[in-house]
Amino acid sequence: MLSFFRWVLFFIALFLTVIGGALFFGHEMLVAQGPLETTKRIVIPRGAGPATMARVLHQEGVIAHPLLFRxxxxxxxxxxxIKAGEYEVPAHTSMQGLVELLQAGKLVQRRLTVPEGMTTAEILDLVRKAEALTGEITVDVKEGDLLPETYFYSRDDTRDGLLLRMKEAMEKTLDEAWRKRTPGLPLANRRQALILASMVEKETAVPAERSRIAAVFLNRLRLKMKLESDPTTIYGLTDGKKSFDRELTKADLQSQSPYNTYVVTGLPPGPICNPGRASILAVTHPAHDRSLYFVADGQGGHVFARTVAEHNRNVERWKAIQRERQEQATPPTAGKP
Structure with missing residues (x-):
């Protein structure tokens, strides 16, 4: 009888040793470095169960033992x-680290930067070409509907979904800016603020000038002066769908387009681009400036004036700068020094 109990104890000890060894070995495999040599992005497909995930990870070289992953x-x-989507797996990630990474659901965040002043046609083209987005564009977006910003998205997000986020961001920005606007602006509603912001966006690339440019246009609106904006006239000629790489001609400035602010009085009928947040704020909070004119200063900015005489002098200086640049750019004629 004693001998029987000794054998029972022996087998129990043996069993516990085997189990302990298996647990130790299994733990070591879970925390051991994985086979992946470099950081890699992998995609867990929608509806994937443990078997499918294990197969994908093995095929991608992330794990060596699919059964161990399961x-x-x-x-x-x-x-x-585990959320379906795209994950970035660091090199040599252990099995335990991989499970934690996947269960955390930290999908790869891609980014799309929409520059300020792009037309809607240009933004739609940008979205069509963006990597990892899915679906055709079916959402209706018009000029000025989309807020230029950097947007983050994940693989397989839809193009319509991203555009709706841009549209919602513009609505929110415009609503807030209009609600907090400076009192007494000669603008009837927030759409007029959007139209003017699109003009400011196209008129200057200098952030510090935006509120002054806005002030000039607002001053002219109060006096019922024509706005005389080149960018609106150009938009009328191109409809925002093609580039314009020449100087405006006399015929251009006499065109009967409703966007030709050299002919029509007041704002054009719609935005000419998608303005950024700064231009919207410049229009709703303009500078305290009584200027009525501005012209390029030759250094990337503008010089402002209150009177026609002062403006004409500024225009002559700008023309002189242009002539000088043309002379410097023109190669000397053969035979002349």
Missing amino acids: VALMIDSEPKP
């Missing part, structure tokens, strides 16, 4: 669902 999911004391 076991790791099964023995997790606090299992969490």
